[in-house]
Amino acid sequence: MIISIITILPLLLSGITIARPATIPAARRFRSGGPSSTYKNFTASDASASTKGTYTFTNWAGAFLDTTDVTGITGTFTVPTPSAPAGSDPDTSYCGCAWVGLDGISNFCPKGGLMQAGVNWCVENGVSSFVAWYEWWPAEAQQYWDDIDVSAGDSITVTIAATSKTGGTANLVNNSSGQRATFTWTDESPALCEVSAEWIVEDYSVGNELVAFADYGSVTFTGNSALVGGATADDLTSAYLADMVSQSDSSDVISASSLKVISRRGRFDATWIGDRWIENWADRAM
Template identity: 40%
Template sequence: MTLQETTRLLLPSLLSIPSATSVVHHTSQSILLSFIMKFTNYLLTTATLASSVLAAPAPRTGLEDRLRARSLQRQSHPLAPIPLDTSTKENSRLLEADENTTHVTYSSNWAGAVREQPPPQGTYSAVSATFRVPEPTAQGGSGTQAGSAWVGIDGDTYSNAILQTGVDFYVENGQTYNDAWYEWYPDYAYDFDLDVSTGDTIVAKVEAISPSQGVATIENISTGKKATQTIRAPAATATLAGQNADWIVEDFQSGDSMVDLAGFGEISFWGVQAQGGGSTWGVDDATIVELKQGNEVLTDVEVQSDSAFTVKYTS
């Protein structure tokens, strides 16, 4: 029985209590009615508060809390090149590729493909690609390991700014987590309010409206949801030049250091496209970037066509 029904049943009985006189009777009725109404309101308020507490969303897991905190300091960085060393086996392979007109370079934080020269008739105004969110795997040790897949404008030969958007993937003690984000370097990255899971197919795109304003879009094809954000340059010295178009897997930075890179199997980019100078461009003639840390090359980039390539984790 509800509280309202109980009140309706009790009220007639309480009001029918006999009184000595009609004046006293009416006065008693008024006082009693006021008491009943106040008590009913108190019970209703208490019940509402209790139901609100019960309906509150469940707290995030410990892993998610830590990663949310880490994401507040998450930041991509421009390509960090490593000088070519022709004495190593890995560089011999890259030099052979160079003879076939494919330009390959090393980086300590990037792997993928970059168009390092602007279009003949202008600058890059939009960059996009589709990729599938990988399943990250821990590579020895403990703690959180992570990586990121993204598209962007600038950040290679022009390093004052990067307009970019993508998806991070994390693993800790067998648990995985992902977040979709946008960033205008040198500012930090900011998360989209968009659910992303391992195996989801993602379309990522950035557009430069002007040197100081752009748009980042992440569309989750697997869920049918999309998020878009207009972004402004964080400083007058951080405007875009439109010199580079990037399709990247990154060992990104959190706080003052790079995260431990998680294994990611392979990440395929397709529908790769850059717009600029009235034309559309792919990865033909792009620079291939391999990620190398210490003496170990951790990736193998394979180009399938002008609009598709794969970054394989090889460690």
Template identity: 40%
Template sequence: MKFTSVFATAVLAGTALAAPERGLAARVKARAANARGSRPLEMAEKPADATNKTNAEYSNNWSGAVLQNPPSPAATYTAVTGTFTVPEPTGTGFGSSSASAWVGIDGDTYSAAILQTGVDFTVTNGQASFDAWYEWYPEFSYDFNGIDISAGDVIVSIVESDSPSTGTATIENRSTGQKVSTRVSAPDSSSHLGGQNAEWIVEDFEQNGSLVNLVDFGTVVFTGAEAKTANHQTVGLSGATVIDLLQGNQVVTDVTIDSDSSVTVKYV
């Protein structure tokens, strides 16, 4: 879930200060009420008319690429990196619709915990806004302070664990030179990481117990996608599982693994 943190340790590179965004007060209020949150992967049955893809699965809330098993029992995942350009989400009329792009450890076959960080993109009454955040699920998510996010910005997202219960989340905006990072801890002993999954995801997240209206996010391309393991291996997307997102019984994303380090998530 999303919450505004006064405890985040933010490291700011550059001189620009975070500017107020349209609708920020409303989003902060929602987060403070514990109204928003991520969920682990929720599997869905493949629709009868879905296009056949290699290593493809379907979900009610995730789209993207997942490494569902570590290379070996001694090579659990300890870091995930991905770079993407913030999309220009589109929406018309009144109301709000959103999606979130992030990288993470666990949350698919291992659902007790997720260490994740990324960017939300929201359209409210025709106005777009963006938030950089981090989370150790099932704890609340927290907004980063000291970083501006706009459509077209190039974002590097990194999560790293140095133990099953501690880690670091980092967001770098290469377009502005700003970079923020914070230490994160598991909320309790039942939510330690297993290091079983590494993922690059666009998510339809939760608000007030239900999934938000999914915004038309266009296309999100994760490049430089790689995972590190406890025995210092670097693992790419070869053999990763493709996850497409369903709305009702309709497939609304088209995910393709373009190379060992790139995956495209397209809204259709």
């Protein structure tokens, strides 16, 4: 399974510094335990060489910025069609989610909050379900928007904006249906650190265990940007990649991430590029 981040070049921003993590980062929302992976091994050797490093998490795949004074993030993705892995139990619900958020790397913000929003997907006995949600973690569990309907193939744009370290807004738009929803946080605790921004596919946890992870094919984040030091950063070539690996075998890559760079020069058909990108990776998907 593939998650790809598309960024636009060239864009040079003065006063914005993207630092290399001093230590190997750890993903937020992880709990000890969880099911062993049932996915086959494949190599992530084709992950983008233009990034400064690829890290492995047992619950995340995607990209993140390690910086300072980051107060906003946006990204657009298409909701995938989930499927149960080979040999799955028909009575088990296999799930996953895609989201964007702030301060999701735990050792960058060890005692702080995580502000995020996205879409969950699940499949059980061939029946799929989807839900849009927002969350200030660990102060609350996922909260669901009742006025947003989500289906496979829908284009979703999520924008997170911190108005302070204890408040902000989550906006989610279903571009396919025109539905949109907003939630505003105030006086939340723990406070944000405003030091990282993330575009993530996650094997989320319920209680102290990861849910059984669904096959999802591929997810591509487009239209990505972050607000860093008051300036919009949409050149993500300094972002770090995260691959999801099995808890029992770190060489078993469950979901690999890549960075696709598109030049600003000339004209291009964004739909064609998106289709070509997915097609080129089709033989690597599970």
